[in-house]
Amino acid sequence: MEEQPTTRPTPADGAEERAPPVEVEVEYGDDEEEEPPRSATAKQEEASAALGAEGSRPFTPRELLGEINAEAAEADGSGGGGGTGSAFGEGNGTVSADERSSSSQESMQQSSSHHDVAVDLINSVTGVDDEGRSRQRILSFAGKRYVSAIERNPDDPDAYYNWALVLQESADNVDPNSGSSKDSLLEEACKKYAEATRLSPTLYDAYYNWAIAIADRAKTRGRTKEAEDLWKQAILNYEKAVQLNWNSPQALNNWGLGLQELSAIVPAREKQTIIKTAISKFRVAIQLQFDFHRAIYNLGTVLYGLAEDTMRSGRPDVSANELYSQSAIYVAAAHALKPNYSVYRSALRLVRMMLPLPYLKVGYLTAPPANNAIAPHSDWERSQFVLNHEGLQQVDGSNQPPSQSPGNTDGGRKPTRIAVADIVSVAASADLTLPPGAGLCIDTVHGARFLVADSWEALDGWLDALCLVYTIFARGKSDVLAGIITG
Structure with missing residues (x-):
């Protein structure tokens, strides 16, 4: 019989992991592939x-x-x-x-x-x-x-x-x-x-x-x-x-x-x-x-x-x-x-x-014109972005993600799109040339891409979400994430 969900998610039992002895260590708990132990010692x-x-x-x-x-x-x-x-x-x-x-x-x-x-x-x-x-x-x-x-x-x-x-x-x-x-x-x-x-x-x-x-x-x-x-x-x-x-x-x-x-x-x-x-x-x-x-x-x-x-x-x-x-x-x-x-x-x-299905995260970021990260601040545009197992995409003027829109209706402006497979690193950025807000630098195999979140608190959420999606991809579990948000 399928397990019924609890009324609220509870902390993983025994997420506490013991560190062992000096010169002789003792491990508490079984292999990690089993359910989280109540009080397992770290391997x-x-x-x-x-x-x-x-x-x-x-x-x-x-x-x-x-x-x-x-x-x-x-x-x-x-x-x-x-x-x-x-x-x-x-x-x-x-x-x-x-x-x-x-x-x-x-x-x-x-x-x-x-x-x-x-x-x-x-x-x-x-x-x-x-x-x-x-x-x-x-x-x-x-x-x-x-x-x-x-x-x-x-x-x-x-x-x-x-x-x-x-x-x-x-x-x-x-x-x-x-x-x-x-x-x-x-x-x-x-x-x-x-x-x-x-x-x-x-x-x-x-x-x-x-x-x-x-x-x-x-x-x-x-x-x-x-x-x-x-x-x-x-x-x-x-x-x-x-x-x-x-x-x-x-x-x-x-x-x-x-x-x-x-x-x-x-x-x-x-x-x-x-x-x-x-x-x-x-x-x-x-x-x-x-x-x-x-x-x-x-x-x-x-x-x-x-x-x-x-x-x-x-x-x-x-x-x-x-x-x-x-x-x-x-x-x-x-x-x-x-x-x-x-x-x-x-x-x-x-x-x-x-979740904002079929996406993992939806929110607003300010982005420069495509291929022009040093454009004047007046050319940067605050717009909606969506993140899923494949990457980060800017929603264009038709209110549809680029992959779903039949064509760009935003005056020829090319929406920003970053594939998770292309990401090299993700970090906060204090670059003084960026518009006001919390800077975000996504380094990719094609070069660095800069975005700006509305606040540093909002930036924390984007940083975590991007890093988690990349980690899931790197661990070969993107199909599991895809099933969660599109299933």
């Missing part, structure tokens, strides 16, 4: 791209489990914590008690009880099935290993970080019918992340995964004051992660999701500002990675929610229909990039008719 290549620097490259839980499983087998399943040095590389040797600072000793004494609690919690997890139970035995072995590493060197941030990852992975492995407390495991993981960042304030991975752990705790608390406080903590950690690594679309996407969740809890007077900030985070994430379908879809959902709020409030300065149309563009683009995701497919059924 190794995503983590590498997010971090950018080899020295702090994260690892996934799957790799960690594989390495520890091999070591556990060598130890004949004894579960001992020997061989901790190999987990962190040669640069993480132990130090004697005489070499430790007094502050480190005090810190260790204060945290020893936390280690005991964490070990008890991780040992209480049974796993949902045979695979989960096997996985949990490995995690328990890993837990002992990192406790031993911390006892040997309480100033090792990697040990705290990896211990936190094991606790976070165990929280995902909790059997809902067991007496184990997922929230308590996440709380202990947060304590370990806090200690890791205290010892190494520039550890991007720790801030990033710490934020995800806090967000997972917030999700279980509904729309309460406690949930609001947790979401604010998660947002601060995502912000810190982005400060340490601005080139991380995953962190920006998760930051946007946190703001989106927070906007549903705070008083109405604060909501608009938070929503606009969330939109900016999703947009920057997409600009960093234009095939990042989760961020594309999430931007669609936040715009849809903003359209609904605008419709209810009746604000005269904002068009709800325009917001609905913008929302539909992002949902359609996400579906075109990942047509097998039922979440996107269901949302598309809800918003498809909000």
Whole structure:
């Protein structure tokens, strides 16, 4: 039976993607071709791209489990914590008690009880099935290993970080019918992340995964004051992660999701500002990675929610229909990039008719005469443009796109037409020779074409739409987009 659309598109479940450990990483979730996981860790290549620097490259839980499983087998399943040095590389040797600072000793004494609690919690997890139970035995072995590493060197941030990852992975492995407390495991993981960042304030991975752990705790608390406080903590950690690594679309996407969740809890007077900030985070994430379908879809959902709020409030300065149309563009683009995701497919059924079919986007731009980009401003003409899977076209005087008009009726003026296959790059332009407005430069194989949007906000919409259409074309999915807008 075909899925029924939801009443409104909701953020992709688990669009949060975890970054992994230092020297040993743990991956959360299955292959990306399946439905978006609730809280999936980024694949190794995503983590590498997010971090950018080899020295702090994260690892996934799957790799960690594989390495520890091999070591556990060598130890004949004894579960001992020997061989901790190999987990962190040669640069993480132990130090004697005489070499430790007094502050480190005090810190260790204060945290020893936390280690005991964490070990008890991780040992209480049974796993949902045979695979989960096997996985949990490995995690328990890993837990002992990192406790031993911390006892040997309480100033090792990697040990705290990896211990936190094991606790976070165990929280995902909790059997809902067991007496184990997922929230308590996440709380202990947060304590370990806090200690890791205290010892190494520039550890991007720790801030990033710490934020995800806090967000997972917030999700279980509904729309309460406690949930609001947790979401604010998660947002601060995502912000810190982005400060340490601005080139991380995953962190920006998760930051946007946190703001989106927070906007549903705070008083109405604060909501608009938070929503606009969330939109900016999703947009920057997409600009960093234009095939990042989760961020594309999430931007669609936040715009849809903003359209609904605008419709209810009746604000005269904002068009709800325009917001609905913008929302539909992002949902359609996400579906075109990942047509097998039922979440996107269901949302598309809800918003498809909000598109200016048979086009993806319709709006106004000011264009120069054909082949004369430096014409006087008086010769530039503001007219309607349409964008579909084939490219951008100027509507001529007959109010028909060039491909549908039997002839030009605009005094011989040749309408602008840019095929998506000819596009090389798309960017905002501050060229001082352009007419007033927000400049747009579309570089093509035939040369640069300049257009002007009515405002910088309108330009953002054109930039995103053009880049998404090109990305869909480059990924070989233009036929999917064509089916959406012409089907």
